Amino acid sequence: MFRPTVKSFLLFVLTGLLLAGGCMPARERLPGYLSLRLKADPTSLDPALITDVTSGSIAAKLFNGLVKMDESLRIVPDLASGWTISDDRCTYVFRLRGDVTFPDGRGMTSQDILYSFERVLDPAVRSPNTWVFDRVAKMEAENDLTFKITLTKPFSPFLGLLTMPAAYVVDRHAVEALGPDFGAAPVGTGPFQLVQWLHNRMLRLSARKDYFDGSPKLKGITYRVIPEDLTAIAEFEIGNLDVIGIPSPEYRRFMDSSKWRPLVVSLKGLNTYYLGMNCLKYPFNNSKVRLALAYAIDRKKILETFYEGRGVPAAGPVPPALRSWPAPELVPFDPKLAVQLMREAGLPEGSEFSLYVTSEQETLDLAEIIQDYLAGIGLKINIRQLEWSAYKAAINRGEADLFWLSWWADYPDAENFLFPTFHSSNLGAGGNRTRYINDKLDGLIEAGRSSASDKSWKEYKKAEYLIADEAPWVFFWHRTDYAVRQPWVKGFRLYPIYTVDKGLVVETIPMHHAIDSGFGFEPGGG
Amino acid sequence: MKTYLLKRFLLVPVVLAGITFLVFLLIWALPGDPSLALVGERAKAATVESIRRELGVDRPFLEQYLGYLKLIMHGNLGRSFYTNRSVADDLIDKLPHTLALAASAMALAVPVGVSLGLFMALGKRRFERFLNVITMAGVSLPVFWVGLILMLLISVKARLLPPSGTGGFRYIILPAITLAVPAFASIARVTKTVAMDVLNQPFMLTARAKGLRRLRVVFTHLLKNTLIPVVTVIGLDFGSYLNGAVLTETIFGWDGVGRFAMEGIIKRDYPVVMGTVLVGTLAFVGINLIVDLCYAVMDPRVKKG
Numbered sequence: 001m002f003r004p005t006v007k008s009f010l011l012f013v014l015t016g017l018l019l020a021g022g023c024m025p026a027r028e029r030l031p032g033y034l035s036l037r038l039k040a041d042p043t044s045l046d047p048a049l050i051t052d053v054t055s056g057s058i059a060a061k062l063f064n065g066l067v068k069m070d071e072s073l074r075i076v077p078d079l080a081s082g083w084t085i086s087d088d089r090c091t092y093v094f095r096l097r098g099d100v101t102f103p104d105g106r107g108m109t110s111q112d113i114l115y116s117f118e119r120v121l122d123p124a125v126r127s128p129n130t131w132v133f134d135r136v137a138k139m140e141a142e143n144d145l146t147f148k149i150t151l152t153k154p155f156s157p158f159l160g161l162l163t164m165p166a167a168y169v170v171d172r173h174a175v176e177a178l179g180p181d182f183g184a185a186p187v188g189t190g191p192f193q194l195v196q197w198l199h200n201r202m203l204r205l206s207a208r209k210d211y212f213d214g215s216p217k218l219k220g221i222t223y224r225v226i227p228e229d230l231t232a233i234a235e236f237e238i239g240n241l242d243v244i245g246i247p248s249p250e251y252r253r254f255m256d257s258s259k260w261r262p263l264v265v266s267l268k269g270l271n272t273y274y275l276g277m278n279c280l281k282y283p284f285n286n287s288k289v290r291l292a293l294a295y296a297i298d299r300k301k302i303l304e305t306f307y308e309g310r311g312v313p314a315a316g317p318v319p320p321a322l323r324s325w326p327a328p329e330l331v332p333f334d335p336k337l338a339v340q341l342m343r344e345a346g347l348p349e350g351s352e353f354s355l356y357v358t359s360e361q362e363t364l365d366l367a368e369i370i371q372d373y374l375a376g377i378g379l380k381i382n383i384r385q386l387e388w389s390a391y392k393a394a395i396n397r398g399e400a401d402l403f404w405l406s407w408w409a410d411y412p413d414a415e416n417f418l419f420p421t422f423h424s425s426n427l428g429a430g431g432n433r434t435r436y437i438n439d440k441l442d443g444l445i446e447a448g449r450s451s452a453s454d455k456s457w458k459e460y461k462k463a464e465y466l467i468a469d470e471a472p473w474v475f476f477w478h479r480t481d482y483a484v485r486q487p488w489v490k491g492f493r494l495y496p497i498y499t500v501d502k503g504l505v506v507e508t509i510p511m512h513h514a515i516d517s518g519f520g521f522e523p524g525g526g
Numbered sequence: 527m528k529t530y531l532l533k534r535f536l537l538v539p540v541v542l543a544g545i546t547f548l549v550f551l552l553i554w555a556l557p558g559d560p561s562l563a564l565v566g567e568r569a570k571a572a573t574v575e576s577i578r579r580e581l582g583v584d585r586p587f588l589e590q591y592l593g594y595l596k597l598i599m600h601g602n603l604g605r606s607f608y609t610n611r612s613v614a615d616d617l618i619d620k621l622p623h624t625l626a627l628a629a630s631a632m633a634l635a636v637p638v639g640v641s642l643g644l645f646m647a648l649g650k651r652r653f654e655r656f657l658n659v660i661t662m663a664g665v666s667l668p669v670f671w672v673g674l675i676l677m678l679l680i681s682v683k684a685r686l687l688p689p690s691g692t693g694g695f696r697y698i699i700l701p702a703i704t705l706a707v708p709a710f711a712s713i714a715r716v717t718k719t720v721a722m723d724v725l726n727q728p729f730m731l732t733a734r735a736k737g738l739r740r741l742r743v744v745f746t747h748l749l750k751n752t753l754i755p756v757v758t759v760i761g762l763d764f765g766s767y768l769n770g771a772v773l774t775e776t777i778f779g780w781d782g783v784g785r786f787a788m789e790g791i792i793k794r795d796y797p798v799v800m801g802t803v804l805v806g807t808l809a810f811v812g813i814n815l816i817v818d819l820c821y822a823v824m825d826p827r828v829k830k831g
Contacts, residue, residue: 043608043609044609051564051565052566123576123580126576128573128577130573181610199619200785201779227779228777228779230674231777231778234677234689234690238681392558392562420568
């Protein structure tokens with residue numbers, strides 16, 4: 001009686017195995033392809049919808065904008081071969097290259113640019129990036145190779161904004177044919193095109209031979225989605241991945257290894273880590289209390305010990321690479337002065353405050369260190385750990401007294417670390433999560449935004465010094481990123497911002513066949 | 527039996543409605559907002575509002591829930607808030623992987639677990655302590671530890687199998703073993719306990735007394751009477767594996783339903799969460815039905831009752 005059940009069960013199991021085995025044969029690693037890791041599947045590769053770095057870094061290889069950023073963060077031509085800016089700094093006229101094509105061979109014209117930009121502003125597209133075109137009054141395709149943008153007011157960071165994915169040019173025909181599925185099958189003018197995307201598993205890009213800026217040295221790029229850090233390291237160590245970013249807990253392992261250390265690359269990132277205070281709430285509406293917190297925490301020591309020196313101390317919000325003026329003075333560690341400032345502000349000892357953090361272990365460890373330092377000046381800190389989505393909602397609502405957060409560049413301009421984060425028009429979700437409101441500062445930032453791009457730094461300098469004095473953030477550090485490559489990867493480097501990397505220089509040299517003992521394969525599709 | 531089955535089938539929609547309501551209520555009550563995962567770090571309040579409106583998450587709870595019911599009545603699971611892809615398509619893509627992993631794990635765990643359990647019940651006392659330690663370890667070792675150790679030894683050191691990826695036979699072995707470890711251990715322990723209980727029953731003595739050979743006694747009388755509770759355990763394990771094994775899938779980069787559901791929950795991607803819950807509930811109900819059928823096949827008393 002029991003037998004038929006056993007049989008059908010085994011049959012079931014076998015079918016399962018065959019299903020898995022039959023349609024997904026293991027495939028040899030493709031020569032000439034660079035194999036990279038993604039921590040998560042890209043949300044969407046539709047430039048209008050991209051807000052995360054993962055998706056943005058892939059989109060940078062599939063699309064082009066009018067202008068792009070070079071390695072030293074200068075704005076250089078991309079689809080536009082040149083541009084002129086009117087004397088009132090409100091009208092930008094771009095001359096387009098005539099040799100740009102989409103993968104189907106259709107030539108790109110100013111109509112495609114107009115279509116792409118207007119699409120971002122179309123409410124039906126639900127783009128979160130409409131702010132990129134906030135100051136645009138009018139866009140015109142004057143003729144096939146001339147595109148004109150008129151701004152409402154002079155706006156010095158404007159060209160920088162045009163380097164972002166939101167301003168990439170999409171293939172109108174593909175968008176119209178695919179509708180909402182365009183994000184999964186994107187088509188642009190970039191050096192690579194997407195040939196395969198097995199969601200949550202892998203993406204494959206292949207190089208375009210007819211790319212207008214010279215075809216890439218690689219034949220293509222394979223991105224593998226590997227959520228777990230340790231798994232990614234295992235894949236890297238046996239040579240299945242060509243480059244990986246080094247996760248913080250694994251930093252020592254690579255730096256202490258004589259094999260890997262010479263292959264580690266690093267880059268001072270465009271980011272600022274900070275302890276935010278709710279400046280609308282008592283007692284953090286008083287700059288003395290805010291400064292007291294900064295004096296009370298030995299950030300340099302935390303950076304050197306807990307973070308193993310993987311960063312530079314921050315004196316203000318602007319990362320050093322974007323600052324063309326001398327940095328404000330670092331607030332030293334001085335708990336006595338902190339206590340004095342607290343007394344002056346009338347804040348009694350033993351006051352209790354909440355510190356909101358996300359649920360990663362590293363963040364919690366850091367929060368406990370901060371808690372300990374603040375206990376040293378007699379403040380009681382209650383750490384509240386929230387899951388990411390709840391954390392974000394709470395911070396945007398202004399629920400927390402204190403919170404731990406970082407700000408990363410959208411585009412490399414000092415303005416990107418001042419306007420969204422400290423201007424009163426961006427309270428909450430807009431970026432100013434400390435809810436700092438200061439008319440004088442608003443004025444300085446606005447003046448910087450509307451002056452000529454080579455002069456705006458003077459206003460930004462005043463703004464940053466004012467922020468350093470007022471201390472709505474306790475500035476911690478600018479984090480350095482580390483990655484490690486295989487010996488057979490040539491020309492790899494980290495870029496200050498992901499949009500710079502079009503994947504044109506990096507290449508793999510065939511030596512890995514020798515090292516590899518025939519183990520190089522990866523999950524293919526079928 | 528037929529009326530019993532009919533009753534069970536009629537209950538399925540009620541269970542589904544109850545589960546969807548509960549889960550919908552739970553994710554609705556959670557703090558956090560699906561629009562926040564979409565807008566990134568820098569969004570105008572107006573953008574957030576218009577996205578909330580577009581997604582329909584600004585509407586009252588009951589309206590949202592009824593809207594969802596209407597959607598699934600049309601056989602549609604909606605589109606992910608986040609990726610804008612069809613949830614049904616994504617699930618169809620991932621279900622075979624989850625099924626393959628669950629089936630392979632059970633294919634390892636059931637024979638090993640049952641025979642080990644029988645061996646522990648019948649075998650020499652000398653192995654008892656050793657086997658107790660083994661099964662206890664199997665039940666208590668965390669999945670991520672077992673998975674990472676297997677990966678280190680078999681993939682990195684010995685280079686026998688790929689460390690991760692969703693693919694064919696070579697890719698499924700490590701995650702299947704990892705998932706099978708706690709399952710085989712719990713099956714073995716249950717089998718042992720039940721078998722020892724059955725061994726003390728008078729009919730076992732009768733069977734031996736009427737001259738049946740030892741093996742025959744084991745296979746017809748002992749096994750048959752032991753399997754009913756064991757099948758329950760197998761059913762529960764298998765049912766939960768069909769709902770995805772989040773940790774195993776994450777460690778081995780296996781593209782299954784568990785990871786999909788997990789990411790949906792983190793991003794408050796309601797259609798994804800609801801879709802996976804719906805399919806998972808169906809799988810669980812289905813497995814339970816099969817388990818019940820197995821009871822009937824194995825134990826005539828169930829059929830009559």
